[in-house]
Each structure stands twice: as C-alpha cells, then as structure tokens.
Amino acid sequence: MDVNNAETAPSLPYQEPAIVTILVQSSFLLLLNAVNAVLDRLVYCGLLGQVLIGITWGTPGAKWLSSEVEEVIVQLGYLGLILLVYEGGLSTSFRSLKANLALSFAVAFTGIGVPIALSYTLQPLLGATAIQAFAAGAALCSTSLGTTFTVLASSGLSSTRLGVVLTSAAMMDDVVGLVMVQVISNLGGGDINAVTIVRPVLVSVAFAFIVPLICRFVVKPLTVLLNRYRKTRPKVWISKLLCLRQSPLVIHTGLLLGLVTGARYASTSNLFAAYIAGAVISWWDSEVPHPVKPLEEQMDTKKEKDSLREHNADQHAAPREAGTTPAEDVIEPTTEQNSAEECDAHGTSKKESVIEEETSGAAIYERYYQQTASRILQPLFFASIGFSIPITHMFQGSIVWRGIVYTILMTFGKLVCGLWLVRVSRAPTRDALAKLLVNFRLPFMPHLWGKKESSTGQLRAQREIPSTAGSNESPQTSPAAKPFSLHPPLILACAMTARGEIGFLISSVAESNGVFLSGTPAPGVESDIFLIVTWAIVLCTILGPIGVGLLVRRVKGLEKKKNGEQEGSGRDVLGVWGVE
Incomplete structure (x- = not known):
C-alpha cells in the first residue's frame, strides 16, 4: 500500500x-x-x-x-x-x-x-x-x-x-x-x-x-x-x-x-x-x-482451621497403616480462605512471608x-x-x-573504578612490603582460567612461614591475615x-x-x-x-x-x- x-x-x-x-x-x-x-x-x-x-x-x-x-x-x-x-x-x-x-x-x-x-x-x-x-x-x-x-x-x-x-x-x-x-x-x-x-x-x-x-x-x-x-x-x-x-x-x-x-x-x-x-x-x-491482624481474630481463625481439620479427619477415619497420610486427608483451602490468609498475613512471621511472596514488588x-x-x-x-x-x-x-x-x-x-574496592586488611608498618607480598593475591593467568594452583599454593605457604617467625604469639592466638581478593x-x-x-x-x-x-x-x-x-x-x-x-x-x-x-x-x- x-x-x-x-x-x-x-x-x-x-x-x-x-x-x-x-x-x-x-x-x-x-x-x-x-x-x-x-x-x-x-x-x-x-x-x-x-x-x-x-x-x-x-x-x-x-x-x-x-x-x-x-x-x-x-x-x-x-x-x-x-x-x-x-x-x-x-x-x-x-x-x-x-x-x-x-x-x-x-x-x-x-x-x-x-x-x-x-x-x-x-x-x-x-x-x-x-x-x-x-x-x-x-x-x-x-x-x-x-x-x-x-x-x-x-x-x-x-x-x-x-x-x-x-x-x-x-x-x-x-x-x-x-x-x-x-x-x-x-x-x-x-x-x-x-x-x-x-x-x-x-x-x-x-x-x-x-x-x-x-x-x-x-x-x-x-x-x-x-x-x-x-x-x-x-x-x-x-x-x-x-x-x-x-x-x-x-x-x-x-x-x-x-x-x-x-x-x-x-x-x-x-x-x-x-x-x-x-x-x-x-x-x-x-x-x-503493614497492618497486623488482632490477636483475637488470629486465634479465632486458628480455631476455625483446627475445627475444619478435625471434621475432615472424622469423615476420613477409615483404618490405614501407621505413618501414612492418604491424599484424601489433605485439605485444599478454598479461594475465600486463601484471600483471608493473604489479607491477614501480617499476624505472624510465617504468614508475613506468604504475603511477601504474593504481593511484594519482586513477586508481582x-x-x-x-x-x-x-x-x-x-x-x-x-x-x-x-x-x-x-x-x-x-x-x-x-x-x-x-x-x-x-x-x-x-x-x-573504567578499569580504574575498581581501585575503590581494593581494601588493605592491615595498617601499614615497617614490614608492609613483606606483608603485602604475603597477603596480596594476584589472579595469575593459570589461576584465573580455572587451572590448579599447586605451585602457587606451595609458594604462598613458604612465604607464610617466615612471617610468623619471631612472633611471641602462638598460631592459635595470632589473628589470621585476611588476604586481598581482586x-x-x-x-x-x-x-x-x-x-x-x-x-x-x-x-x-x-x-x-x-x-x-x-x-x-x-x-x-x-x-x-x-x-x-x-x-x-x-x-x-x-x-x-x-x-x-x-x-x-x-x-x-x-x-x-x-x-x-x-x-x-x-x-x-x-x-x-x-x-x-
């Protein structure tokens, strides 16, 4: 056209x-x-x-x-x-x-x-x-x-x-x-x-x-x-x-x-x-x-549910094996009950989670x-x-x-933006350079792409041994160094x-x-x-x-x-x- x-x-x-x-x-x-x-x-x-x-x-x-x-x-x-x-x-x-x-x-x-x-x-x-x-x-x-x-x-x-x-x-x-x-x-x-x-x-x-x-x-x-x-x-x-x-x-x-x-x-x-x-x-x-349902109404609702369960159990009181629960005994709440539960979901923490799952922004x-x-x-x-x-x-x-x-x-x-997230775990001292070598974890290429770091781990372990030498504190009482994560x-x-x-x-x-x-x-x-x-x-x-x-x-x-x-x-x- x-x-x-x-x-x-x-x-x-x-x-x-x-x-x-x-x-x-x-x-x-x-x-x-x-x-x-x-x-x-x-x-x-x-x-x-x-x-x-x-x-x-x-x-x-x-x-x-x-x-x-x-x-x-x-x-x-x-x-x-x-x-x-x-x-x-x-x-x-x-x-x-x-x-x-x-x-x-x-x-x-x-x-x-x-x-x-x-x-x-x-x-x-x-x-x-x-x-x-x-x-x-x-x-x-x-x-x-x-x-x-x-x-x-x-x-x-x-x-x-x-x-x-x-x-x-x-x-x-x-x-x-x-x-x-x-x-x-x-x-x-x-x-x-x-x-x-x-x-x-x-x-x-x-x-x-x-x-x-x-x-x-x-x-x-x-x-x-x-x-x-x-x-x-x-x-x-x-x-x-x-x-x-x-x-x-x-x-x-x-x-x-x-x-x-x-x-x-x-x-x-x-x-x-x-x-x-x-x-x-x-x-x-x-x-x-959010609104909380009065305690009396919560108790009344609980009594109604208990009564409904008892009535349902009496109707299905046929003999069965111990430890089994037939499908007929499972009560499916009606639409009105669901609406009431959703509407009054702020009474207890369990019910609050239900209302959040149903009406929160993420759920909607x-x-x-x-x-x-x-x-x-x-x-x-x-x-x-x-x-x-x-x-x-x-x-x-x-x-x-x-x-x-x-x-x-x-x-x-844009890469320089990441410098704001680099955190030093300890205050600088005269041994700052040595501690930096111990704590700083560079993502070497073999390490970055998922290969094993056996040699890197052994080298780090060798570096950590001298760092504790000469210390009066035992390894159990000395605070563990928190390494960098890049x-x-x-x-x-x-x-x-x-x-x-x-x-x-x-x-x-x-x-x-x-x-x-x-x-x-x-x-x-x-x-x-x-x-x-x-x-x-x-x-x-x-x-x-x-x-x-x-x-x-x-x-x-x-x-x-x-x-x-x-x-x-x-x-x-x-x-x-x-x-x-």
Whole structure:
C-alpha cells in the first residue's frame, strides 16, 4: 500500500504474512533466546550473542529484517530496557544503598571523569576539536544499564554489596550521560546556554532527592494512617480491595508509568525514573509497617482451621497403616480462605512471608512481567543495539587501529573504578612490603582460567612461614591475615566497561547534529570520529561482559571448591562485597 494512502485509510487491511517473513522473524526470536541460554551457561554474557544476531539479521548484515520491522523492534526493545532497569530497582536494598552511597558516588565520578579526560587524546590522534573530544568522552563515560543488570541477574550478584555499588554507580553514570545528550544535541547549532545544561541536571537531582522525601514524609505517614483505619474496620471495601492480588499490580504499574512519563516531559532520564520506581516499591515492601491482624481474630481463625481439620479427619477415619497420610486427608483451602490468609498475613512471621511472596514488588514482577520481558522484550533490546553498529564501514585500516587504541584508553578509563574496592586488611608498618607480598593475591593467568594452583599454593605457604617467625604469639592466638581478593574490584571494573545503549545514543546524536563532522561530508558517509567512537563502544560492550562472565565463573568454582573442602566454612570468596 502506498504511504500516502496508508495515512488516509480508515483502517489497515489485514494481510497474511509471507512464509519468508514468518521464517525470518521466528528464527530471529528463537535464536535470540537459544544463543542467550548457551552463552549465559558458559560465560554469563548471553547478551553478546543477541547483539551479534541483531547485526546479522538487521541492516548492518544480511538485511533480512525490513526497516519498519527494525523500528518496531527498537521500540519494543526499549520497553524491555525500562522493565530491566525497573527490575534492578526492585532488587535494590534501600539500607545497602544508603550505606554505600558515598562509595557508589566515588566509583561513578571516576567512571565519568577519567574517560572524558582521556578522550582529549583524540585531538592529536585525529585533529579533533575540543568540543568533538568532549562529545566522544561523553559517549564513553556512560555504563550500559541493560548490560549491567543482565550480567548481575545471570551471575546471581544483584543483591550483594558489590551489586548494589555497581548498579547505583552505573545509574549515576547513565544519568550524567543522558544529561550530556541534552547538551550535545545543541552543540551542533551552537545554542549553548545555562538552561541547556542546568535544567536536566536539576531535574535529575529533583528526582533523586524529592521522591525519597515524598516517600518518607508523605507516603509512609499516609500508609500508617490507612493501616490503622483498616485495623479498626477490617470489613470496609478498601481493605477488601487492597487484599486482591491484582491491586499491587495496578499500583506498581501506575507508579512506573507515572514516573517514566514525568521524567520524559521534565527532560531527564526515563531509565532513571524506572529505577527509582523499583527502588520505591522495594523500600515500601521492606521499610514501611503493614497492618497486623488482632490477636483475637488470629486465634479465632486458628480455631476455625483446627475445627475444619478435625471434621475432615472424622469423615476420613477409615483404618490405614501407621505413618501414612492418604491424599484424601489433605485439605485444599478454598479461594475465600486463601484471600483471608493473604489479607491477614501480617499476624505472624510465617504468614508475613506468604504475603511477601504474593504481593511484594519482586513477586508481582515475576508473576506478570518476567516471562514476557526476559524472553521477548529484553532480547529485542540487545538485538536493536546490533542494528546501530555500522559494521561495513568500520573496517578501514586507519579507522581500525585508531579505534583499538581509543578502546584501550576507554577500557582503562573504567578499569580504574575498581581501585575503590581494593581494601588493605592491615595498617601499614615497617614490614608492609613483606606483608603485602604475603597477603596480596594476584589472579595469575593459570589461576584465573580455572587451572590448579599447586605451585602457587606451595609458594604462598613458604612465604607464610617466615612471617610468623619471631612472633611471641602462638598460631592459635595470632589473628589470621585476611588476604586481598581482586575478584570484586575486577568484576566491578569489567562491568563498568560496557557502554551499550547510552553510548550509541550519545554518539548518534553528536553525529546527526554535526558535532563530529568537519567540513562538508559526503551523503551517507560517517565521520572518522564517529566510527572510532563506535569501535570503542562495540569493543568495550563485548569485552566487559566477557570479563565479568569469566570472573564470575572463577568465583563460582572457588566457592564450590571451598564448600566441598571446608563444608561451607571460611570466608566468602568475595569477602565483604559478597554479603547480601
């Protein structure tokens, strides 16, 4: 149908898709999930396979998907990204976030400042201007939220202290990156003023501080008042309404959509708003008091249940062998009883766990969103990243080597973030160097890739013998030295290395607004700076998850070995950073 006719048509005529379209799109969806499952099992980075499939099926590769289909995939994939970030907010511990906020800020500031500073090497490397170098650094200062949350979820580190620091630091990086989008979008026309920079910054700060204040001084007192009302009037309609399983779904979804919409109209990051929505729900589940059923009603309910069990036992009092329990004796509670148990689940700790499993933010997400998001929407998002990679224009000799050099610099710019997690177990003394050699555990390559460390262990044992010589304390009373573990800093550094969707967005905005262009470019030809920045984004997005996956695989192996040899005793492999 002609485009003009389609716009004026009263409806869209239904047409059966061609068999080629069915085969291409079905193979696309199936392979996205199959490759993800295989790579997640091997190295915890199945998203890279999804990016490669996006390159192959999309415009950069075979062009099996039409441009209209790619646009729909990009839109649906962004919904998956919003849900992915929202899920990360749901898994955030509010207490851990507050306790590690300063450390997260330090990690984020390092991950922003160092890449931007190193990007000014493009001036002698490419003859770039200061504004072009700044735009390139802005694209490389971000951290891929989709990659971060996916890697943490597949590795099981989301709820650990390491995961909290990583997610909050990555969120800060992306908020700054998305503020950069607003700035860079005006750089091409030279329209730079205070409002361009200050407005997105102030709006982001407002979301970060005003929403928690509203929760603390408005939502929590209102919830307490509502709980008192429900306690004195348990039969009112609002109590029955809030006991429905669908009520939290409506409330959580409304909060998510409201914050995302408000953030977009206020010119700040809607991904940041999605994370705040998840964190607010997690806070409400864990920090806000919930109604408790009166003790008399609890006792009455218990008596009714005991009476029902006795009545059921009398009806099925047929002789049977001792120690057996026939299936007929098992009472299946009715729907009304289930609703009552769910509604009054705050009376005891056991019942509280039931209500948390049924109506908490994580439970609602798992029940209503998990399958669709993880099997369809999120794979489409990572495939849409592959659509944005101009793979056919990147393999020019001068572009490749400069892109690799710039990638090395940008990788180093994020790897230094891991230094904030390196902890010295003892105060420095005159024997600091000797103790450092004893305590410091370098992940030598044979050790890192899972081979046995017999020689390394013997060498460490030989080093530990002189360290106790001359000491007046016995080995039993002397405190054991706590060795370094470089796994948490390396995991953090590699996870921060992946740039992903925000990096592509910033570089694309800079290219389309003429920031990267010098002179009058030929139509359809990308600038050299854009291709070099794309090289850095692609390679960092590939190397980061692979590094995290290999490190997590190593940590899992060490934990399995420790649990097998010591039956679960001893320090955690990740130390304090593995605490949930």
